[in-house]
Amino acid sequence: MNPASDTVLTSPKPHQVAIVDSDASITNLIKLNLEDEGYGVCTFANAEDALDAGFAHTDLVITEVILSDINGLMLTGIIKSNDDTSHIPVIICTTMDSEDDIVKGFDAGADDYILKPFSLREMMARIKSVLRRRSMAARNPYRPTATASAAVKYDGLSVDTASRNVTIDGNAIALTRTELMLLNALISRPGHFYNHSDLYRIVWNKEGNASSRALDVSVSRLRKKLGKYAVHIVNRSGIGYGFIEK
Template sequence: MEKEKILIVEDEEDIRELLVYNLKKEGYRVEGVSSGEEALKKIKQSVVDLVVLDLMLPDVDGLEVCKILKNDSHTAHIPVVMLTAKGEESDIVLGLEFGADDYITKPFSPRVLLARIRAVLRRRQKDDQADPSVITVDDLQIHPSRYEVFVKGKPVKLTTTEFGILVCLAKRPGWVFTRYQIIDAVKGEDYIVTDRAVDVQIVSLRKKLGPLGDLIETVRGVGYRFKGRE
């Protein structure tokens, strides 16, 4: 099984390279960036399982990056381990209040940091497994509370309406929903107002789900249903 992807956000090149080297040696997939702005761009572009975040950064500081991540429903679930200089107690408190999962002060032992990262990832994995709202069918995983969908581990970007339709159907596999029931259940920003619009959204949703699009079945003359487990 492929290990988690970790993003290192550290402007000091020596420290960044040391962290990247040690984490790669442990089998993690690792990328390193030198600024908060780069970090936010990377996180928007690809899935990240954990961020190691220095608080003292040249552009957007680490506290602001942490705040942005934790205030966005698409990234709030990503664990953040802060790197701080000694004597920054107020920043540590603020970072934890913003939602950071752990911190470690410089200078630090790579072994200690690795242990902290493992512990944070284990906690997050337990939280995910304990979350009854997560819907998993074959290689499709839906996180309603996080507004996330994954197909074979890769994120799928859906509109508000597409996401609402998918959750509506997947929560009750095997049940047939009429188009009007779907309209009543889904009220996103781009929400649908006609039965024909439901068909258009379903076509788009199936396309985005790729090989798993056929989990959504058409019940001729009635509406749609989500395949139950065989």
């Protein structure tokens, strides 16, 4: 008997996706397309039901921000702050389209941010991209190195991540954690340009590629707060962002 004839070939386990959205037309649309692609899907009209069901077998969560109980940002934060679920990627799919909304989504821990109305083709591509990044990160986990606590200075601009203190000409300015990490990375290596993937790891402490819009929005907000020093943050097409001494 040929030993190969006894080999049983099994199909890989399909990815399990949880969709949290009170709009049944949206959830059904995404659900049908995911199921056509071989995904397992469960849907929830609110965050409480999703949390009650748990995410033990979930590979991806897609959530709206506007929900009847716990909003999508809070749900994302709950998922990402729990050791048992922090590895699960979250895509926020919402009508909340301001710069602040997008940055808040990524600050909450979202792995991608998709605006409604959306293209189904783009939605499916981004779902696959997020799951692919998650698979790569699981095989090659990123381990951030410790950073020096000493303040970094350029002219009248001073950045101290240990105390979260940033000053311009002696005057303190308020930065979010994302803006602080971004500025510190750039000013610590003047003349060096980071690609999006590098900044994603440094700022959001994740492996993979951030949405370019999220990064651009964060840089735009940072520049507005830096006043005369905004011109030192430069974006070179095809290369990335850097801090230039002028």
